[in-house]
Structure formats: C-alpha cells, structure tokens
Amino acid sequence: MPSSQAEFESVALCHTRSLLRVARRLTSSPSSAEDLVQDCLLLAWKNFGQFRPGTNARAWLFRILFNAFYASGRRLARAPVFLIPGPAIGDARTFSPSFDQTVDVLRALDSLPVDHRTVLLLGVVEGFTCGEISQILSVPVGTVMSRLAGARGAMRARLAVPAQLTGKDA
Amino acid sequence: MNCRDISGMAPLYFTGELEHAQAAAFSEHLRKCPDCRQELAEQSAFDERFRAAILDEPVDEAALDQRIRDIIHAAPQNPHRWKQFIAGIAAVLVFGFVAYFALRFVRPNPVALAAARDHRIEIVDRQPRKWLSDRAAIEALAATQELAPSVLSALTPAGYRLAQARLCYLDGQVFLHLVYESSPGTVSLYLRRVDTSASSRVRLDTFAAEHVAGFQHGRLVAVLVTDQPDGVSRLAQSAASSL
Numbered sequence: 001m002p003s004s005q006a007e008f009e010s011v012a013l014c015h016t017r018s019l020l021r022v023a024r025r026l027t028s029s030p031s032s033a034e035d036l037v038q039d040c041l042l043l044a045w046k047n048f049g050q051f052r053p054g055t056n057a058r059a060w061l062f063r064i065l066f067n068a069f070y071a072s073g074r075r076l077a078r079a080p081v082f083l084i085p086g087p088a089i090g091d092a093r094t095f096s097p098s099f100d101q102t103v104d105v106l107r108a109l110d111s112l113p114v115d116h117r118t119v120l121l122l123g124v125v126e127g128f129t130c131g132e133i134s135q136i137l138s139v140p141v142g143t144v145m146s147r148l149a150g151a152r153g154a155m156r157a158r159l160a161v162p163a164q165l166t167g168k169d170a
Numbered sequence: 171m172n173c174r175d176i177s178g179m180a181p182l183y184f185t186g187e188l189e190h191a192q193a194a195a196f197s198e199h200l201r202k203c204p205d206c207r208q209e210l211a212e213q214s215a216f217d218e219r220f221r222a223a224i225l226d227e228p229v230d231e232a233a234l235d236q237r238i239r240d241i242i243h244a245a246p247q248n249p250h251r252w253k254q255f256i257a258g259i260a261a262v263l264v265f266g267f268v269a270y271f272a273l274r275f276v277r278p279n280p281v282a283l284a285a286a287r288d289h290r291i292e293i294v295d296r297q298p299r300k301w302l303s304d305r306a307a308i309e310a311l312a313a314t315q316e317l318a319p320s321v322l323s324a325l326t327p328a329g330y331r332l333a334q335a336r337l338c339y340l341d342g343q344v345f346l347h348l349v350y351e352s353s354p355g356t357v358s359l360y361l362r363r364v365d366t367s368a369s370s371r372v373r374l375d376t377f378a379a380e381h382v383a384g385f386q387h388g389r390l391v392a393v394l395v396t397d398q399p400d401g402v403s404r405l406a407q408s409a410a411s412s413l
Contacts, residue, residue, distance in 0.1 A: 005242055013238060016231045021224070034234050041238045105223035124217045125224045129185040148181040156216055 008048050011057045012041060018058065019065055022121050025109060026069055036072070040065040059128065063136045066118070108158040116151035123148055171195045176206045180213065278375060279384065281360075282393060284340040286380035289358040289395035292338070293349060294379075301334035301349075308335040308348070315346050316363040317390075324412040325392065326350060327357060327405045340393070357405060360393040372406045387413045 019040060023033035044051075044064050051060055109117055122128045122136060123144075130148070134141045176199055182188045188196055200207050291297050302308050309319045312335070326332060330350035338347045338360070345360040367389050375382040383406030384393040392409060396402050 013235055016235045017229055020231045020234060021229050037234060038238060045242055102223045102226045105220060125221050129187050130181055131187060145181040152213060
C-alpha cells in the first residue's frame with residue numbers, strides 16, 4: 001500500500017464517525033448523509049497533497065464537508081420540521097424532564113435553521129472553538145458567536161416546558 | 171463589563187477563547203452577579219446534556235468507512251499531484267533550456283549553409299555565370315573587397331590553382347568566391363573582410379554532399395567548401411595557418 005494511502009487513512013478516516021454524525025443532522029436521510037461524507041472524504045483524498053501534516057485535520061475535513069454541502073445547493077438539506085412547539089423565550093431556563101431523551105433533542109435540533117444547527121454541532125458537540133468554526137464555515141467570528149447564542153437560546157426554548165408545570169417561577 | 175457584555179462574550183467563554191484581560195473582567199463580573207452566574211451555569215448544563223444526547227445517537231460508520239477504503243485502494247489517486255505539477259514544470263524548463271542551447275549552438279551556421287548551396291549551384295551544377303579567370307582581374311576584384319593579393323596567394327591550397335572568381339552573396343553579405351582546381355577536385359573559398367577582429371577555431375559542417383570548413387582570422391572570414399570529406403579540414407587548417 002502506498003504510504004500516502006496509509007497516511008490518509010490514519011489522518012482522515014478516523015474522523016468518519018464525527019463527519020457522519022454532523023452530516024446526519026444536515027441532510028434529509030441517512031443515505032444522503034453517507035453520500036455527503038463519502039463526497040467529502042474522496043475530495044479530501046483527491047486534495048490530500050494540500051494538507052499540511054501537523055495541522056488540524058478535523059477542521060480541514062469539516063471545511064471540506066461544508067463546502068461539499070453548500071456546493072450541493074443544499075439539495076441534501078434537511079427541512080426544518082418544527083415538531084416541538086417552542087415556548088416563549090422567557091421560559092427558556094426551565095428544562096423539560098425529558099430533555100435528556102435523545103429523540104427530543106434531535107427533533108428540537110432539526111427544527112433549527114441549518115446555520116444554527118451547524119454552529120451548535122461544531123461548537124458544542126465537536127468541540128471546535130469559535131475561531132475554528134469561523135474558518136470551517138468561512139464566516140466572521142462575530143457571526144459564529146451570534147449564531148451560537150441564538151441557537152442555544154432557541155434550543156433551550158424548544159426544550160423548555162411552561163413554568164407552571166415545574167412549579168418554578170419563570 | 172456588564173450583563174450584556176457577559177451574554178455577548180459567553181460563546182468565547184465556553185470555548186476558552188477569551189483573552190487574559192477579558193477573562194479576568196469576565197470572572198470579576200460573575201463573582202459579583204448571581205444572575206449571570208446562574209445563566210452561565212444553566213447554559214453549561216444545557217451544553218453538557220445536549221452533547222450527551224447527540225453522542226448517544228447510534229452512528230454506524232463501518233460500512234461507509236470500508237467503502238471509502240475500497241474506493242481509495244481500487245482507484246488510487248496520487249494525492250501529491252502538486253509534486254507532479256512541479257516536476258512537469260521542471261521538465262519543461264529543462265527541455266526549454268536544452269532546446270535553447272541546441273538551437274543556439276547546434277543550428278547550422280547560415281553563412282556555411284549558404285556557401286554549401288552556392289557551391290552546389292555554381293560549381294557542381296555549373297550554372298551559367300560570368301566568372302573572372304584572369305589573375306590580374308581577380309586580384310583587382312579582391313581589392314574592391316579590401317583583400318590583398320598576398321592573402322589570395324597565402325590561402326591557395328597546396329596543389330591547387332586559382333581557376334576563377336566572382337562576387338556572391340552569402341546570407342546577405344558580399345563574399346569573394348574563389349574557385350581552386352586540382353586533380354582531386356574543386357574547392358570553393360569564400361572570403362570577406364569584416365569590421366570586427368577576432369579569431370576562431372575551424373568549424374566543420376556537412377550539408378548533403380558538401381563539406382564546409384569556416385574560420386575567422388583577424389578581420390578575415392574564410393569559408394571553404396568541397397565534396398572531399400577528408401580534405402576540407404586539412405585545407406582549412408592549412409589556410410588558417412598560412413595567414
């Protein structure tokens with residue numbers, strides 16, 4: 001096996017799971033997510049000569065993933081579903097007892113605009129800094145911060161229950 | 171720093187990107203403001219539970235991972251394409267460099283080529299031209315080209331006699347064409363006085379059946395043409411040494 005293949009596998013393919021996890025929240029079906037990640041990794045392989053060893057491979061791969069996603073004209077994009085009615089923002093501090101149930105979180109996340117979904121996944125789940133997200137998405141850091149604050153607020157609002165059900169003051 | 175600043179900078183706080191001074195001011199505000207402390211604590215708890223919920227979702231990347239490996243192994247693409255590009259550029263440059271010097275130094279001397287053609291046309295094919303065969307007339311013609319009779323005598327190859335002469339153009343320049351004859355054959359000697367003095371070694375060329383030897387001695391340029399391959403070099407060396 002040529003060393004470049006082994007090098008690519010060790011540098012890039014170890015991030016397939018992370019890429020697929022994010023792609024599934026961007027696209028409309030598991031097969032679309034796999035197609036997107038496959039496109040991403042084959043593009044990365046094709047351009048592996050441009051990757052500088054020692055730099056952030058995860059950020060490089062996610063940048064390729066989002067470039068491929070946006071290049072698709074968002075035809076793969078998951079439409080917001082709004083399955084959970086969002087309460088008023090003033091109630092957002094009070095979480096539903098079922099908040100830790102994955103399905104509720106996923107449904108709430110899917111109801112967000114894709115730009116908000118993206119920064120939440122990259123920042124909170126994948127652990128990228130605002131600066132790294134800025135480079136991945138090619139947007140200013142201030143935009144990332146604004147989207148993160150908005151996405152957090154929207155998620156907390158969607159996962160909150162009316163204050164009277166918890167017995168707490170809003 | 172006020173509560174609004176805290177809210178705005180919270181994303182940088184959670185990702186640890188606050189600069190030292192900002193982090194100090196941020197902490198100082200949190201120490202004094204219970205509302206902001208509670209808000210950030212709840213946000214942190216939300217992030218933790220959100221992350222856990224997303225990571226709990228089952229993701230099976232094995233099939234995709236294997237498919238990618240199969241594609242890469244089945245149709246490997248050279249990831250170092252830029253190296254090929256650089257190598258290609260280098261090859262083109264080397265080729266251009268070699269081609270330049272080949273054309274610069276190996277291409278036929280235009281005067282030598284013209285002399286060979288002139289010899290072929292005028293001597294071998296015997297085109298009907300007006301030649302001077304009288305020695306005095308030839309020397310007078312040579313004088314018009316600043317060529318002294320002594321030069322003509324010195325350059326006469328051993329065993330040859332000066333048969334005829336005329337003026338001709340070689341590569342746009344006027345040369346005195348002297349024709350020497352002997353039993354082995356005929357030799358054409360083309361002479362021209364030039365402005366710049368120089369000396370060069372005898373340079374040999376062959377064009378079809380014509381063998382050419384040329385050299386410069388001082389301000390005199392001489393080109394010999396004959397159909398004798400072994401003789402032209404010797405004749406040229408002899409002529410050059412006689413000057």
